[in-house]
Amino acid sequence: MAILADQHIHTNHSFDSKTPMEAQVLSAIEKGLNHICFTDHNDFDYPVSEDYPEGAWELNTDSYLYELLSLREKYKDKIQIGFGIEIGLQESCFRKNAILARSHEYDFIIGSIHLVNNIDTYDPKFYEGKTIDEAIKEYYQTMIKNIKQFNNFDVLGHLDYINRKLPGGEGAYDFSKYIDYTDEVFDILLENEKGIEINTSAVKKYGFKNPNPCIDLVKRYKEKGGEIITVGSDAHVPENIAGRFDVAEEILKACGFKYISVFKDRVATYEKL
Ligand SMILES: [Zn+2]
Numbered sequence: 001m002a003i004l005a006d007q008h009i010h011t012n013h014s015f016d017s018k019t020p021m022e023a024q025v026l027s028a029i030e031k032g033l034n035h036i037c038f039t040d041h042n043d044f045d046y047p048v049s050e051d052y053p054e055g056a057w058e059l060n061t062d063s064y065l066y067e068l069l070s071l072r073e074k075y076k077d078k079i080q081i082g083f084g085i086e087i088g089l090q091e092s093c094f095r096k097n098a099i100l101a102r103s104h105e106y107d108f109i110i111g112s113i114h115l116v117n118n119i120d121t122y123d124p125k126f127y128e129g130k131t132i133d134e135a136i137k138e139y140y141q142t143m144i145k146n147i148k149q150f151n152n153f154d155v156l157g158h159l160d161y162i163n164r165k166l167p168g169g170e171g172a173y174d175f176s177k178y179i180d181y182t183d184e185v186f187d188i189l190l191e192n193e194k195g196i197e198i199n200t201s202a203v204k205k206y207g208f209k210n211p212n213p214c215i216d217l218v219k220r221y222k223e224k225g226g227e228i229i230t231v232g233s234d235a236h237v238p239e240n241i242a243g244r245f246d247v248a249e250e251i252l253k254a255c256g257f258k259y260i261s262v263f264k265d266r267v268a269t270y271e272k273l
């Protein structure tokens with residue numbers, strides 16, 4: 001396995017994971033990784049419901065960092081542990097996100113679109129009363145507005161995330177129809193020297209052929225001059241650490257990438273594939 005850095009990992013500091021941080025570290029060591037970056041969730045203004053109480057998706061950064069630093073010290077001879085965060089981008093809270101991004105000395109920040117007009121695209125309600133085409137366009141329009149407004153992140157998370165829960169399943173929609181949107185996304189990222197990640201979670205968890213983004217988008221990003229690219233499992237449980245990195249590696253090589261980016265102190269270094 002040539003990709004030895006997993007830069008998208010959750011723990012019980014996120015609302016949707018029960019996994020202790022140390023269990024993720026031990027799994028990563030067992031899998032032979034030399035670098036991991038924790039990227040627990042912070043989504044301000046997440047809609048409150050029975051399932052998600054007020055502030056459910058807001059990270060207690062101090063306790064998170066405290067535990068991370070003790071593990072970084074404990075396992076320093078075995079693995080590098082990065083201090084990252086996955087920030088949920090929303091127009092309503094871009095100022096709060098800007099403060100959050102500056103509040104600590106993160107190694108790495110992922111900016112992700114989870115909510116579109118305040119509804120999670122995982123929620124079937126998001127698709128009610130609109131065609132799939134409208135849903136996809138709304139998703140990308142929201143992404144474009146958000147990354148124009150706030151760009152204090154290093155990579156854009158799981159770019160075609162909407163693909164994961166679309167009715168019809170993987171491959172049911174022709175994403176080449178949305179190239180004008182994704183090209184605009186790439187132009188904004190490149191102008192601001194931001195990158196993308198390859199997120200292998202859907203391959204590991206749902207048996208999808210493609211990670212997020214799909215191979216066509218990775219190829220397009222490369223054609224447009226994109227160089228900054230990280231790989232992350234989005235693991236919420238230990239067995240998913242570095243899950244299906246073989247697929248990410250194949251795609252990266254097929255698209256002409258020779259290196260992946262590994263972030264420390266918000267700066268990318270390049271590791272040969
Ligand atoms: Zn995410």
Ligand SMILES: [Zn+2]
Nearest residue numbers: 008010086234
């Ligand atoms: Zn995540």
